Amino acid sequence: GIQVEQSPPDLILQEGANSTLRCNFSDSVNNLQWFHQNPWGQLINLFYIPSGTKQNGRLSATTVATERYSLLYISSSQTTDSGVYFCAVGTGGFKTIFGAGTRLFVKA
């Protein structure tokens, strides 16, 4: 089946720093989403981005489907950005497959 790899697995930032999270996938997908799981366990959908670029406040995402990767940019990080960021891809069978996530900790 399709493989989803996220990097880095762990990231520690000082508040105010910028970061880039990467998601590589091994086959063509028809949808891609980024999620944030906060320290309390709540999953929040950040972007639905099968291709192109989207921005929402300090967060933006870019997916290059032809090269099978997506990037999530976090600018001016805040402590509330801490948590785990998941990339999830959808294939022709409508399954959603999650990567292992990037664990982010933002220090005050």
Place this chain on the structure above:
Amino acid sequence: DAGVIQSPRHEVTEMGQEVTLRCKPISGHDYLFWYRQTMMRGLELLIYFNNNVPIDDSGMPEDRFSAKMPNASFSTLKIQPSEPRDSAVYFCASSLSVGKTQYFGPGTRLLVL
């Protein structure tokens, strides 16, 4: 809208008991998904429904697991009999259509002793 509602939020049970998890999707959403999250396996899609019909249940781990959606506003995930390895957080999510944004409930944290 109140978002996706799940109950109970926490469940502790003993091995061999039946467990029923409940989910109310966002009104108007045609797709409903059940996920499981464990430390070992991460997030996994168990089953999803479209217009109350199960579409893909290949992620359901065993016959002990079953899911139903009797109407557009309610779904259940049942484990019978439960085992300690079923301990996990179970999330329900809904979306307008496949490929569109999925909205997650708060999850049910299940502990099977």
